[in-house]
């Protein structure tokens with residue numbers, strides 16, 4: 309599938325891999341400490357290596373979260 313290698317490079321290779329969601333979440337909390345939560349880091353399950361990574365939330369997801377927050381307030 310064309311583009312899959314580039315996708316894997318971006319989402320998986322070169323990133324810290326965590327065996328469990330809890331591990332990744334602990335790392336995320338350490339990374340986000342002292343920072344604005346607007347840095348939008350999230351834990352995601354990796355379809356390439358089966359592990360978990362910490363990465364930035366895509367703009368599309370970010371907008372959905374913000375829209376939902378505005379509804380709640």
Ligand SMILES: [Zn+2]
Pocket residue numbers: 319320321325354355356357358359360361
């Ligand atoms: Zn991965």
